[in-house]
Amino acid sequence: MPATPSHSPTATPGLLAADPASARTLALLVVGLLTAWRLATLAAGWVPLYADEMQYWTWSRDLAVGYDTKPPMIAWLIRLTTAVAGDGSFGIRLSTPLVHATTALVLFWVGRTLVSPRVGALSAICYVALPGISVSALVVSVDPALLMFWAFGLAAVIKAEGGGRPTAHPVLWWALAGAFTGCALLTKYAAVAFPVSLLLYLLLARRLRVFASAGPYAYAAALLAVFSPNLVWNFATGFVAVDHVIQDGEYDTASLFNPGEMLEFLGGQFGVFGPVTFGALLYAIARWQRSCQVPGVRLLLCFAVPLLGFMTVQGLLSQANANWAAAAYVSATVAVVALMDVPRWRRLLVWMLAAHLALAVAVPLVEPVGQATGLFHEARRDPFRRMRGWDELAAAIDAVRQAHGDLPVVLDERRYIAAVMYHS
Numbered sequence: 001m002p003a004t005p006s007h008s009p010t011a012t013p014g015l016l017a018a019d020p021a022s023a024r025t026l027a028l029l030v031v032g033l034l035t036a037w038r039l040a041t042l043a044a045g046w047v048p049l050y051a052d053e054m055q056y057w058t059w060s061r062d063l064a065v066g067y068d069t070k071p072p073m074i075a076w077l078i079r080l081t082t083a084v085a086g087d088g089s090f091g092i093r094l095s096t097p098l099v100h101a102t103t104a105l106v107l108f109w110v111g112r113t114l115v116s117p118r119v120g121a122l123s124a125i126c127y128v129a130l131p132g133i134s135v136s137a138l139v140v141s142v143d144p145a146l147l148m149f150w151a152f153g154l155a156a157v158i159k160a161e162g163g164g165r166p167t168a169h170p171v172l173w174w175a176l177a178g179a180f181t182g183c184a185l186l187t188k189y190a191a192v193a194f195p196v197s198l199l200l201y202l203l204l205a206r207r208l209r210v211f212a213s214a215g216p217y218a219y220a221a222a223l224l225a226v227f228s229p230n231l232v233w234n235f236a237t238g239f240v241a242v243d244h245v246i247q248d249g250e251y252d253t254a255s256l257f258n259p260g261e262m263l264e265f266l267g268g269q270f271g272v273f274g275p276v277t278f279g280a281l282l283y284a285i286a287r288w289q290r291s292c293q294v295p296g297v298r299l300l301l302c303f304a305v306p307l308l309g310f311m312t313v314q315g316l317l318s319q320a321n322a323n324w325a326a327a328a329y330v331s332a333t334v335a336v337v338a339l340m341d342v343p344r345w346r347r348l349l350v351w352m353l354a355a356h357l358a359l360a361v362a363v364p365l366v367e368p369v370g371q372a373t374g375l376f377h378e379a380r381r382d383p384f385r386r387m388r389g390w391d392e393l394a395a396a397i398d399a400v401r402q403a404h405g406d407l408p409v410v411l412d413e414r415r416y417i418a419a420v421m422y423h424s
Contacts, residue, residue, distance in 0.1 A: 023117035027108045027124040031101050034128055034360055038097040038137045041364035043090050047138050050387040051415035054422040056140065057082070057092055066233035069244045073187035074142050097137050099144040103330065104128040106151040111334045113158055114296030119341055122353065123334040129356035130333070132272035132326065134363040143326045146188040150327045153180035153194055154303055160215055161207070161299075174215035175222040182226025189245050190327060193307040195223070201302035256317050265315035268322030269308075273329050276352040280336045280345075291339060300335035304328040390415075394423030 049057075059067050059075035060082065066072055077095045085091035104124040112120030127133065136144060156177035160170045167173065177198075184191035198219075202208055210216060224231075234242055270278045284291040285305060292298040311325040340349040367384055369375075376382035397420050401409050411417045 020112070020117040023112065023121040024108070027105065027121040030125045030357070031104045031128050034357070035097045035101040037361060038100075038364065039094075042093050042097065042138075044368075045089050046364070046367040047089070047384060048387045049089050049092065049390070049422070050139065051390060051418055053089075053092055053140050054390065055414060055418035057087070058418050058421045064233070065229040066237065066241055068240050070142055070241065071186045071188065071230050073145050073183070074140070077145060078140065093138075093140045096140050096144050099148045100128055100133055100137055103144075103148045103151045106148070106155050107330065107334055110151070110155055110158060110331075111337065114300070114334070115294075115338045115341075119334070119338050122341065122349070123337045125353055126277070126337050126356070127330075127333045129353065129360040130272070130277070130329065131274050131356065131359060132323065132329070134356075134360040136323075138364065142188045143323055146184055146191060146327055147330050149180050149184035149187060150191065150194060150303075150330045153177050153184060154331055156180055157198060157201075158299070160219075171214050171218045175218040178219035178222030178224075179226050181219075182223045184327075185223075185227045186230055189242065190307070190324065193310065193327065194303070195219075197303040197306050200306055201299050204302060205298060258316055258318065261319045262312060262315040265312060265320045265322060265324075269325065272322050272326065273332070274352065274356060276348065277333070277336050280340055281332050284335060284339055291335075294338055297335050297338055300331040300338070303331035304335065308332075390419040391423045394419045398424055 056070075056074045056078055059072075060078035063075060063079055064072060067075065077099075078092055081094035082091040085094050104127045107127050108120040108124035110120070111123035156173050159167055160173035160177055161167075162170070181191060181194045184194060202210060230241075234240070272278075273281065281304070284297070284301065288301070291301065305328070308325045308328040311320045314320040314324070337349065340346065367376075370382070376384070379385045382388070393416065397409060397411075397416070401407060409420070411420065
């Protein structure tokens, strides 16, 4: 990729008008239409709830500042959306498309501020249509809110640092960045990578003198203030939730070299972020110095590489799920679009976005089309097989209970407990 690509208004005739109003209109139109489509397909109720979603729903009936396997944000969101739309699958999942749309619009601002209105618009479209986002939009999980708060935190850091120009009230923006980081930690503990990424950026950008100002301390204070309820809860419960996270990535000391697991994780990133998008990201990382000559790309890569690198090492030493590095793709999306928005790569960028958008429209149709065509009649062909049968299981358990005079039922598997509580 060229070292200093042009993002001038005359560089892309016909692709997207360079004026801010046109860029904003394009971003709002595509993000809005795709979000409306996702909401409509969720309302159709094609995809059944899976066990984790039902467990999150049970948490939302008993609000707290911490739960045994996750921080509390997912329960709070479900409590909010079910209060509006009911306890069906649509109400439980309602936040997901809305949160993804919000993240996309924040990335529009990030791309516009760091590079150009066109890059902002294309970044919003790229994010909302990523393959991993399209699959994520079918269900409710902790990742969408994590990505949203990560994006807000990134935007606040850019404002605090001036985004290349003087800014008013930088300490306030530092504090907001800390508050958003705290919200991210209340969503998923992987957000600890955010302050690590911030420190890496300040180091590489030779901005350590900022520690002579009040900004970083306002960041830390706001982070602790927001996150402290869950931190206190963890202290009171012996760090049960943190222990669960550690067990998820627990190392087998007899086998600390698992290249197959690492390659499986990296292969999964081509599916989550997209083959062209992830390939471009690897290319950008490999040519770090040249990539960082593009305005804003150093900051964007600094908020992607630490988490992606850590999870790659985690895969080598033990195992890592494909979605564990999802937050890295918030800033990586803008970085890749900025680097590909040059004459040499622009056609590939446009075709990639078109393919991702087509996939985003098609993904919600997989379940009804598979059922209508009989493709999913064999369990091995059914991508939703782990989401089926929970209502039948709950009904069978309830029938046994009633047959024995409403005796209490003792279950020791969280998925069974959640299914019975939700369906009974």
